[in-house]
Amino acid sequence: xxxxxxxxxxxxxRRALDRYPRFxxxxxxxxxxxxxxxxxxxxxxxxxxxxxxxxVGKALGFGVxxxxxxxxxxxxxxxxxxxxLSGRVAAWAEKIGAGSIDLSMTHARSTRRTRCAPPSxxxxxxx
Numbered sequence: 048x049x050x051x052x053x054x055x056x057x058x059x060x061r062r063a064l065d066r067y068p069r070f071x072x073x074x075x076x077x078x079x080x081x082x083x084x085x086x087x088x089x090x091x092x093x094x095x096x097x098x099x100x101x102x103v104g105k106a107l108g109f110g111v112x113x114x115x116x117x118x119x120x121x122x123x124x125x126x127x128x129x130x131x132l133s134g135r136v137a138a139w140a141e142k143i144g145a146g147s148i149d150l151s152m153t154h155a156r157s158t159r160r161t162r163c164a165p166p167s168x169x170x171x172x173x174x
Contacts, residue, residue: 051105
């Protein structure tokens, strides 16, 4: 089993949301945007989902270095988040036999932390 972990500063995401109008559309699905915008502190929810995407990518060995599309990983659900994969990330997960993905999210006043662990995985090389 591999585990992906990510920690992000909520304020950093808040600044990105304020400075880059297309950040929401580029990184988050319509469902994620609707959920985050409905919350009292949207930046906190966006930060959690962004960190979740990073953690999933790391756990699958398909991180930013492989240029996945951010919207290929969707973080859904509440209170227990779930992960929906599509596109190249879904194809990669199937190829390596990732199965279902377990995601845990938590936050403090200024940071969000996520942990992702596929339950079982075939041994593969990461080229």
